[in-house]
Amino acid sequence: MKLIFPKTRYILYLVIISVFGWFLFNYLISSQSEIMYKYFIEKPTTYNLERAERLAFSIYQSFKKEVLDPSHDNIRAFVTKYNDIPFLSVNFVYNDGSGGMKSILDNAGEIDILRAEYVYPIRYGEKEAGTLLVYDINKEYKRGLEEYAGTLLITRIFFGAMLLLLVSILIYREYTVKIEQKKREAEYEAVHDGLTGLYTHKYFLEHLDREIARSQRYKRPLSLLMCDVDHFKKFNDTYGHLAGDKALKTVAAIISENIRASDIVARYGGEEFAILLVETSLEQAESVAKRLKSVMDDAAEVADRIKGKIEHTPISVDHKTVGVTISMGLSSYYGQPDYKPEYLIGEADHALYESKNNGRNMVTIFDPETKKFKSYGHSE
DSSP: OTTHHHHHHHHHHHHHHHHHHHHHHHHHHHHHHHHHIIIIISSOSOOOHHHHHHHHHHHHHHHHHHOSSOOHHHHHHHHHHHTTSTTEEEEEEEEOSSSOEEESSSOOOHHHHHHOSEEEEEEETTEEEEEEEEEEHHHHHHHHHHHHHHHHHHHHHHHHHHHHHHHHHHHHHHHHHHHHHHHHHHHHHHHBOTTTOOBOHHHHHHHHHHHHHHHHHHTOOEEEEEEEETTHHHHHHHHOHHHHHHHHHHHHHHHHHTSOTTSEEEEOSSSEEEEEEETOOOOOOSSHHHHHHHHHHHHHHHHHHHHHHHHTOOEEETTEEEOOOEEEEEEEEOOOSSOOHHHHHHHHHHHHHHHHHTTSSSEEEEETTTTEEEEESOOO
16 A cells, blocks of 8 residues: 555646646637737738828728717727728727726726727717727737737746656656665665575574564464585685685575475575574374474475485586585474573574584484484485
8 A cells, every 4th residue: 555655646646737737728828829810810911000090090080970979889880890990990988987988899998098009089069978999900919929929938937837847746756766765675685685685694583583472372383494505615715705605695595495485594694594484384283292293394304305406406616517515403393481582593503513513414303302313314
């Protein structure tokens, strides 16, 4: 769940930003399209200032002749008619009685009057009817260009910021992934040996302590194998340290391949390995002695299999093949009280020394019932 949630949240953020960006992008593009259509497509592109002035004055003269009754409907009909003339647009504003200006077509304010190129006050006798506004299309073009440039600038800034934000999110995501990866690597290196990839001596002791307590609580047996590569110093002196490292890696790989996922194998020392076989037998025997024998037999079979694989695995060194053997000591524990981890280590370690003293390349079992050692396998 810890791995899935950040990824889901990251995707959700991108979706929200993308949807918001899509709607805003469409709004900005629509605004640009309206400006372009209004000022650059709908109107002609040629322009003559002198003609515009004549047309503006002509519209003013026509207003006085055509709009004899200054009703809003008559004025609106006139304005609509003359808005079809090229280069110019027409509007009419009047006082709405509250001191504000109102357009005959749309609501208008003082800015509309100031923006008009030609302004003609309209009076009927002593009564002021309003103001006829004639707009120079060239001015409208310039204003439209400014609006278009402004909208385009906003669009560029927005999508530049969006791109920067998305890149920042991706960089942050990549950074956090690398941090998590470095953290996992550091955690892995803290409990794993750098050469063999097995657990470290420290981690093994911590795990053994937990397994002893667990075994005492649930009365489930476990076994410990202490292993040592035979004549490893001589091997290093003969073939070099690189060959020695290769031999240790080979031994570690064979051990790892021949134990279960629930078992623990660690590099205990230079050429020494420890294998903790957890719950090596769950069958309930009729007596403690039979149960202990079953546990030790299972562990001995695993030890003999590992020893045999190591013995018959060639190691390539300087275009030739060599081999190593391994000595092993085994002790088992089945949950008896007042038992400490160092007892199990001491018993297995003592059994290992028995294997070395009796010719090496063998498995020696310590029997906790009789306190005696017995060999399992043969030396060469």
